[in-house]
Amino acid sequence: MDPRGPVLVEGPVEVVLDDGTVVRSDRFVVAVCTCRRSRTYPWCDTSHRPRGRAVPPTEDGNPR
Amino acid sequence: MTRALRSDTAPACAPGAVLRADPWGEDLHLALYLLYELHYAGFDGVDDEREWDPDLLRLRQAMEARFLHALRTELADGPRSVEDAFAPLLVEPVDLSDSLSHHLETEGELWQLREYAALRSLYHLKEADPHAWVIPRLTGRAKAAMVAIEYDEFGAGRADRVHARLFAALMADLRLDPAYGRYLDRAPAPLLATVNLMSLFGLHRALRGALVGHFACVEVTSSPGSRRMARAMRRCGAGPAAERFYTEHVEADAVHEQVVRHEVIGGLLADEPHLEADVAFGCAATVLLEDRLATHIRSAWTRGDSALRTPLRLP
Ligand code: FES
Ligand SMILES: [Fe+2]
Ligand SMILES: [Fe+2]
Numbered sequence: 001m002d003p004r005g006p007v008l009v010e011g012p013v014e015v016v017l018d019d020g021t022v023v024r025s026d027r028f029v030v031a032v033c034t035c036r037r038s039r040t041y042p043w044c045d046t047s048h049r050p051r052g053r054a055v056p057p058t059e060d061g062n063p064r
Numbered sequence: 065m066t067r068a069l070r071s072d073t074a075p076a077c078a079p080g081a082v083l084r085a086d087p088w089g090e091d092l093h094l095a096l097y098l099l100y101e102l103h104y105a106g107f108d109g110v111d112d113e114r115e116w117d118p119d120l121l122r123l124r125q126a127m128e129a130r131f132l133h134a135l136r137t138e139l140a141d142g143p144r145s146v147e148d149a150f151a152p153l154l155v156e157p158v159d160l161s162d163s164l165s166h167h168l169e170t171e172g173e174l175w176q177l178r179e180y181a182a183l184r185s186l187y188h189l190k191e192a193d194p195h196a197w198v199i200p201r202l203t204g205r206a207k208a209a210m211v212a213i214e215y216d217e218f219g220a221g222r223a224d225r226v227h228a229r230l231f232a233a234l235m236a237d238l239r240l241d242p243a244y245g246r247y248l249d250r251a252p253a254p255l256l257a258t259v260n261l262m263s264l265f266g267l268h269r270a271l272r273g274a275l276v277g278h279f280a281c282v283e284v285t286s287s288p289g290s291r292r293m294a295r296a297m298r299r300c301g302a303g304p305a306a307e308r309f310y311t312e313h314v315e316a317d318a319v320h321e322q323v324v325r326h327e328v329i330g331g332l333l334a335d336e337p338h339l340e341a342d343v344a345f346g347c348a349a350t351v352l353l354e355d356r357l358a359t360h361i362r363s364a365w366t367r368g369d370s371a372l373r374t375p376l377r378l379p
Contacts, residue, residue, distance in 0.1 A: 005322065006318070008319075008322055025315075026220075027216060027220070027315075027316070027319055028212050028216060028220070029212070029319050029322075029323055030319065031318050031319045040314060040315055043315050043318065044318040045287055045288075045291060045314050045318050046287040046288055046321065047156075049154055049288075050155055050156065051155065051156045051157075051158050052156070052157070052158065062184065062187075062282065062285075062286065062354070063188075063289070063290045063309075063310065063313035063317060064191065064192065064195075064279065064282040064286055064313075064317065064320070
């Protein structure tokens with residue numbers, strides 16, 4: 001487990017946000033953001049990754 | 065090759081022609097793609113039994129050997145451990161100036177998004193299919209986790225959520241034809257090579273470690289790229305289904321990344337520790353071919369040209 005990565009919870013999961021709204025994900029496993037940097041909070045979007053330069057130059061994430 | 069397939073005859077190919085073929089070139093990759101396709105959807109007018117035609121398999125094997133040798137030569141100094149292969153991918157780059165998705169996010173135009181989608185359709189209309197070949201080659205933890213991810217890729221029991229179908233809806237938003245194989249004849253070699261890589265790794269049990277490394281590589285790199293692509297689609301007004309394909313992948317692949325790294329790779333290497341270098345190779349080969357493709361697309365666009373062999377007609 002990444003020390004600063006998400007917590008993995010078996011789905012479906014309901015999370016109560018600070019403002020009381022309930023959000024739900026029914027994926028088989030849900031990655032709940034613990035770093036609070038996610039732009040799709042409360043779900044992890046990999047924003048917890050450290051920033052740096054150690055990436056191959058044109059690496060480009062194409063979804064799978 | 066197409067003549068041989070249509071007429072039910074052995075391929076006419078001078079002995080040694082494969083050995084002289086450019087391992088990155090269009091001849092080799094289109095021929096390989098056509099032969100692999102017999103294991104997926106096949107072609108109208110080609111007998112389904114040709115999938116196991118020994119003459120075609122012999123030719124396929126010669127081309128695979130050429131391709132694999134080129135990859136291994138190129139990556140002779142590449143990573144040997146999972147840590148070395150994946151550590152650079154688990155960092156959010158500060159400098160995105162060479163990233164294709166960053167380019168599309170910030171200054172991409174609708175015609176470029178259409179070209180990009182037409183190119184990627186060769187994979188996404190059979191999304192996750194090449195990786196399903198590895199399932200019977202895994203056991204225990206690795207197998208259970210791989211199947212769980214694939215279940216998600218195949219819509220978690222709901223046909224309308226199959227990722228390939230979400231991509232077809234994206235294509236419709238972009239006024240592309242979502243028919244399977246529609247853009248094959250426009251695909252340049254660097255794109256064909258990325259899809260051939262998955263079929264190569266998937267169809268060979270001996271390359272199961274490489275398939276797992278490849279799959280992990282794409283899951284790890286997908287989330288941030290998908291976020292940028294979702295923004296590109298929104299900025300260009302591509303449409304809701306076009307955006308949804310990518311927003312779904314931001315969230316899904318943040319999960320898939322964790323499961324594939326810890327459970328699929330972790331499980332595989334607990335069972336078969338000697339496959340670690342293969343896992344690293346599969347990851348590095350993926351980065352190499354994605355880089356070559358990005359370079360191809362960027363240089364075509366910089367020249368003001370189409371990244372396809374022949375440009376799309378306007379919608
Ligand atoms: S834990 Fe991944 S984005 Fe916060
Ligand atoms: Fe997917
Ligand atoms: Fe995925």
